Amino acid sequence: MSDIAENLSRIKERIAQAAARAGRSVESVKLVAVTKTVDAPRIQEAIAAVVTDIGENYVQEAETKWREIGDSANWHFIGHLQRNKARAAVRFFSLIQSVDSLDLAKEIGRRAANLEKIQDVLIEVRISEEATKFGVVPEKALSFAGEIAGIEGLRVLGMMGMAPFLPDPEDSRPYFAALRKIWDKLPEEQRLYLSMGMTADFEVAIEEGANMVRIGTAIFGPRTA
């Protein structure tokens, strides 16, 4: 087995164990392999192993790889999306995980509608001041979900959040629990995905209800670029 395939089988096992602790099956947790800075051949290796979903932070970098890899995996956008990149993004991302403003939501909807596509999105919630400067503040997350629910070309399928980088993943638990509480209040048709947990903290995130985790380093090794 290659390093990547080996890493993936170890991660799948850890996901299964965390899911079991939460009384759920491994199938209930979708793994998004985060491939920023990872080249197309190594991404292909991951797809050949078990990966069905990949996450990218930059539209242009992702588009270059998408031209090589195509739709043999589902593409997730997990970075900060600028409005002027919405048109390119809706062409090939199946899930945009980082919608955090009405303007961006409208632009995504407009661009998707032009392609006669319905773009699936998650709302990024800023559960931690330290982790990222993007995202809707928790107090506004549910009203924001209501606000963008009716936009043509757009479908809200859940929420995404990032905990701060803390040496002990246990310390991330309250952040994940807080997002779970908000997510629970979404209307049922918007309550499909709760995307939280990365290499350092995905097991705690799953225990707190994540059904989508975004993992890069543990699969591909440390990013050098």
Ligand SMILES: *Cc1c(COP(=O)(O)O)cnc(C)c1O
């Ligand atoms: C880079 C990134 C990840 C993956 O981080 P790792 O620590 O390498 O697993 C997950 N989510 C977002 C939003 C990222 O930017």
